[in-house]
Amino acid sequence: MKSPILEVRELRAGYGSVEILRGISLQVNEGELVALLGSNGAGKTTLNHALCGLLSNKSGQVIFGGQDLSHAHYTKIVQAGLIQVPEGRKVFPDLSVSENLNLGAYERGAPNLRANKAKVLEIFPRLQERMNQLAGTMSGGEQQMLAIGRALMSEPRLLILDEPSLGLSPKLVQEMFDLIERLRASGLSILLVEQNVGQSLEIAERAYVLENGIIKFEGVPSELLASDAMRKAYLGV
Numbered sequence: 001m002k003s004p005i006l007e008v009r010e011l012r013a014g015y016g017s018v019e020i021l022r023g024i025s026l027q028v029n030e031g032e033l034v035a036l037l038g039s040n041g042a043g044k045t046t047l048n049h050a051l052c053g054l055l056s057n058k059s060g061q062v063i064f065g066g067q068d069l070s071h072a073h074y075t076k077i078v079q080a081g082l083i084q085v086p087e088g089r090k091v092f093p094d095l096s097v098s099e100n101l102n103l104g105a106y107e108r109g110a111p112n113l114r115a116n117k118a119k120v121l122e123i124f125p126r127l128q129e130r131m132n133q134l135a136g137t138m139s140g141g142e143q144q145m146l147a148i149g150r151a152l153m154s155e156p157r158l159l160i161l162d163e164p165s166l167g168l169s170p171k172l173v174q175e176m177f178d179l180i181e182r183l184r185a186s187g188l189s190i191l192l193v194e195q196n197v198g199q200s201l202e203i204a205e206r207a208y209v210l211e212n213g214i215i216k217f218e219g220v221p222s223e224l225l226a227s228d229a230m231r232k233a234y235l236g237v
Helices: 044-051 074-080 097-104 110-123 140-152 170-185 197-203 221-226 228-234
Strands: 004-015 018-029 033-037 057-064 082-085 158-162 189-194 206-211 214-219
Touching: 004 044, 004 189, 018 033, 018 044, 018 057, 018 189, 018 214, 033 170, 033 197, 044 057, 044 082, 044 158, 044 189, 074 082, 082 140, 097 110, 097 140, 110 140, 140 158, 140 170, 170 189, 170 197, 189 197, 197 221, 206 221, 214 221, 221 228
Parallel strands: 033 189, 033 206, 082 158, 158 189
Antiparallel strands: 004 018, 004 057, 206 214
C-alpha cells in the first residue's frame, strides 16, 4: 500500500478577511498522480499558494513527507522537495534557457546540477536547441517545457502542475498530458491542477473537484465519470 507524501487536513486560507479555502482535505500518495479539478475562481491557485508557502494558512495542516509545513517559509518547503510549476509558466524572460534551468537548482538539486540538466534535456530535446535563447522569445509551448524542466532541476518529491495546458494548442495539450503521464510512470508524485476535466481524468489515479473553496467531489475517475451531477457540472453531458 502506498504511503502518503502529502496530507492536507481541514485547510483554511484566504486574503485578508476573505476566506477562499473552507476546510480543504486531500491526500497524494508516493508515486501517485492526483488531479485537482475546478473552474476559474474555485480556489485552485489559492490552494497551490497555501501549499507552497506563498499564502499564510488560517488553520489546518499541511503534512509533507512526514513534516508539518503548515506555516513554513516557502524556501523550507522547496528544500523539502514540494515544487510547483506555476500557472502562466513564469519563466525569467530576460534570461537564457540554460540560466532558467540553473535557477531551478538554486535551493535544491545544486550538487547534481549537471546530471539533472542532462535528464531535463533528454525529456525536452527542443530545449537543447535553444540553450542560449532568451526565454521570453520562445513560444508558449516551449516556455511550458522550460517551466517544467526548471522544476525538475529541483529534484521534486512532489510536483504541483498548475494549469499546464492553459493557452496551448490542442496538439500541444495532448503532448503535455502525454508528458505528465510519462513523469508519473517514472515514479514522480504529481498533483495536477487543471480545468481540463476530461483529459485529466484519463491519466489521474484519483481526483478531487474543488468548487467555491470546498471539495465537491472526490474519488477514482471511473466513480466521478459515473456521477450524473459531476458529468453535468463539469463535462456538459
